[in-house]
Amino acid sequence: MKIGLVVHGPHIVDSGYAAKILELLKGFGYVKARLGGTMGRTAVYDAHLENNIDISTKLLPSQSIDKFSEEKFDVIFLINYGKSSLTGHAFGYKVFKRCQTQPSLIQIERPGEEDGTIVPWSFNDIHFIKELSERLDLKIVSPDDIVTEMEDKYKFEFDFKDEKLRLVRKIAGVSPDENIFVNGIVVGRSNSFEVFLVAEEGIITELRGGELKEHGVEKLGTIDLKNAIIKTGLLRKSKIKPRVVEKKDQNGKYNIAFLNHAAEDIYQLKDADMVVTVGDDTTLVAGDILYRFKVPVIGITDGDLDKVVENGFKTDGSMIIELENGWDDIIGHKLFNELFNQRERIETENIENFKKQILQIINNTVSTYNIKLHHYSK
Numbered sequence: 001m002k003i004g005l006v007v008h009g010p011h012i013v014d015s016g017y018a019a020k021i022l023e024l025l026k027g028f029g030y031v032k033a034r035l036g037g038t039m040g041r042t043a044v045y046d047a048h049l050e051n052n053i054d055i056s057t058k059l060l061p062s063q064s065i066d067k068f069s070e071e072k073f074d075v076i077f078l079i080n081y082g083k084s085s086l087t088g089h090a091f092g093y094k095v096f097k098r099c100q101t102q103p104s105l106i107q108i109e110r111p112g113e114e115d116g117t118i119v120p121w122s123f124n125d126i127h128f129i130k131e132l133s134e135r136l137d138l139k140i141v142s143p144d145d146i147v148t149e150m151e152d153k154y155k156f157e158f159d160f161k162d163e164k165l166r167l168v169r170k171i172a173g174v175s176p177d178e179n180i181f182v183n184g185i186v187v188g189r190s191n192s193f194e195v196f197l198v199a200e201e202g203i204i205t206e207l208r209g210g211e212l213k214e215h216g217v218e219k220l221g222t223i224d225l226k227n228a229i230i231k232t233g234l235l236r237k238s239k240i241k242p243r244v245v246e247k248k249d250q251n252g253k254y255n256i257a258f259l260n261h262a263a264e265d266i267y268q269l270k271d272a273d274m275v276v277t278v279g280d281d282t283t284l285v286a287g288d289i290l291y292r293f294k295v296p297v298i299g300i301t302d303g304d305l306d307k308v309v310e311n312g313f314k315t316d317g318s319m320i321i322e323l324e325n326g327w328d329d330i331i332g333h334k335l336f337n338e339l340f341n342q343r344e345r346i347e348t349e350n351i352e353n354f355k356k357q358i359l360q361i362i363n364n365t366v367s368t369y370n371i372k373l374h375h376y377s378k
Contacts, residue, residue: 269286
């Protein structure tokens with residue numbers, strides 16, 4: 001049997017079940033595994049599984065499933081560890097609906113938990129499914145039962161207001177006091193179990209059951225809310241010791257990268273010698289990932305932190321510059337124009353002079369800021 005395995009999210013990896021399921025499936029035939037998502041890639045790397053789970057491409061789960069389907073795999077598994085069976089089933093339902101092919105798909109959700117399940121979305125070998133259910137000690141749930149629940153509770157709703165199309169989307173399984181991510185950007189925080197996002201002409205205008213973050217909405221820009229990737233809570237909540245590799249020697253010149261969007265592929269920056277990051281969440285996520293590759297960051301922040309990961313590590317030599325509210329984007333724009341000359345990467349022969357140039361631009365623009373240096377004992 002030719003088996004495709006799509007691993008989604010960091011928790012299924014941090015829990016150890018991604019490795020366990022991978023080994024279990026090898027007993028049934030040839031297995032190839034893929035993963036998408038930045039924080040999931042970090043979990044795979046920390047677990048030393050990068051040679052077992054393909055992290056070379058950044059694909060949505062539905063895209064990974066379609067790729068396996070096009071490659072003529074006999075069965076495709078989607079493994080996930082949602083906050084609850086409700087959120088996990090809602091995730092699987094949406095992924096299955098987004099698939100462009102007709103995959104033979106089985107979802108394994110929350111293995112190891114009392115509400116853990118196997119959902120045969122489109123695979124009819126009941127003997128195979130029952131054997132997996134017994135070996136993983138998971139309940140089999142009918143897709144029809146999930147579809148009925150999802151379409152009843154989480155369907156998209158359309159209506160019109162002031163001759164503008166208004167799209168309302170209910171968020172599944174959210175709890176009070178959680179970050180609401182849309183395409184990787186925090187757009188608000190929940191204060192209820194019933195939360196709806198509202199968009200007009202592609203711009204989010206309202207967060208019912210929560211508090212909208214205008215700055216996040218501005219960063220997000222125009223989106224397709226119906227097909228947007230929505231997440232809640234922490235991007236990664238497990239307390240895992242990060243895996244750090246030795247940094248290659250640089251050749252006398254320092255490669256400096258610029259990053260102002262946390263949803264971008266931060267792994268592409270692991271070969272840089274330093275990264276300038278703009279925004280609290282961007283600095284937190286980038287600093288945490290790049291710590292694994294000994295890449296320090298210079299973070300331009302304003303204290304508007306949403307805490308998107310449980311622990312945030314930063315490489316020795318990092319510097320965080322905290323400005324007054326709203327000034328991080330302004331300073332970031334000036335640095336990109338004046339220091340980087342609107343390029344994503346530049347080279348310098350002297351890191352300390354580069355830092356002085358940054359501080360000079362800041363001194364010429366604002367009167368108040370704080371500097372936090374990061375040094376760790378060896």
